[in-house]
Amino acid sequence: MDKSTRKRKKATISASSDSTSPDDQDLEDISQEKNPASATITVTAVEVPELTEAEERDRLSLERKVERAFFEAGKALMELRDRRLYRSTHKTFEEYCRFRFAYTYRHVNYLIAGSVIVDNIKMGTNSSQNEKSHEMGTNSSQILPTSEVQVRPLAKLEPQQQPEAWQQAVEQAEGKVPSGRIVKDVVQQIMERTKVPNTYQIGEVCQILAKDNPELRGKGGCWGIVNHVGEFSCTIKIWDGEYTVGLQYLKSYNYLPAECEQMRVICDRINQVYSSGLEESVQKFLESLGKLNRAYLTGLEEKLLNVLESEYDEIQF
Known part of the structure; x- marks a missing residue:
């Protein structure tokens, strides 16, 4: 009983190994075909028309x-x-x-x-x-x-x-x-x-000439204190911060050393109050002080600045 069963199984296996499956037959057919990589592909050329005179005008416009x-x-x-x-x-x-x-x-x-x-x-x-x-x-x-x-x-x-x-x-x-x-x-x-020697000195008071420089818009006429001297520019401190300005946008006031020191103190005072973020009308007043063309404050300007500094001190404490 067992022997006959084993024989039938062996015969079945033998029969299936001798036969060729449909998938194997397909692979054989493909292998006999020409290599796809060497196949010739026909491409139809499409003629691109030249632009008409009207199209040339439209393109240029x-x-x-x-x-x-x-x-x-x-x-x-x-x-x-x-x-x-x-x-x-x-x-x-x-x-x-x-x-x-x-x-x-x-x-x-x-x-x-x-x-x-x-x-x-x-x-x-x-x-x-x-x-x-x-x-x-x-x-x-x-x-x-x-x-x-x-x-x-x-x-x-x-x-x-x-x-x-x-x-x-x-x-x-x-x-x-x-x-x-x-x-x-x-x-x-x-x-x-066309390099011009940078003759400005630290502590010197200069006026900004904005001209057509967009980065200096709104700063034309403002005075500032030079705190860094570069090859082609100076960094100056004005009423609302520091700016690096090219030499062609600066003009010295030629103040005496004592006047320059006095303006430096005024600049620090204005800058401190301005940075506190007070009302717009107050800021406008400080901006006007930042465009003075004299090396001192009038008595009234000094009093107003003192009042603003008192307000600043109250905000801080």
């Missing part, structure tokens, strides 16, 4: 709109600010820009300053090439900036230097719109070439 975006934004923001067209809804231009465009005040100043620099470049380039084109964009005769970042380094130069610096950057970019890095390198080279 759209490209110029893209290129003018930051320039037009800066121009528009400048007009909104100068005409105070925000006054019906917001107290300050800064609040308006933050609410309406989600722009920081610094970004707005960069855009406005950038548009002014582009105008300087256009005027300088057109003057040198005797051209009267007012279109902004890249063409065979004039390469102009396409972003605010490209012109930001030029703010360190005088307006009459900006067109020359831009043209040098264009040449280094082989006739294309240069990157901000290239422009920055050119500006640095010009500054080193």
Whole structure:
């Protein structure tokens, strides 16, 4: 009984090992086919039509709109600010820009300053090439900036230097719109070439000349105390903090040492009270003291500052 069973099992196993399953048969068929890697694939070429004259005009027009975006934004923001067209809804231009465009005040100043620099470049380039084109964009005769970042380094130069610096950057970019890095390198080279020795001294009283520098907007006419002297700039302390300012944005009052020390004391007093966060009207008064063009306070100014210092002491204790 057991032997017959074992024989039947053995026969079954033998039969199944001799047979070929459908899957094995498929593999054999595939192995006999040509290698897929060497197969030829036929691709039908699609002809790309050339742009028509109308499409070429549309492309150029759209490209110029893209290129003018930051320039037009800066121009528009400048007009909104100068005409105070925000006054019906917001107290300050800064609040308006933050609410309406989600722009920081610094970004707005960069855009406005950038548009002014582009105008300087256009005027300088057109003057040198005797051209009267007012279109902004890249063409065979004039390469102009396409972003605010490209012109930001030029703010360190005088307006009459900006067109020359831009043209040098264009040449280094082989006739294309240069990157901000290239422009920055050119500006640095010009500054080193026209380097003026830094004659300012620590403790000296200087006035800030904001000009077209967006980082100094609102600080024009303010006086400050030099507390660090660098190669191309000075760090000065004014009524609301410290700022690093290029030499071209500073003017010494040429005060005597005793007057400089007196102004240093006044600056520290104003700065301390201002940082306490008192009412806006008080801050405006302190700002006005920060723009004095004399080395002393009047009797009334001294009394008012004493009152504010008393308020500051009460807040502290």
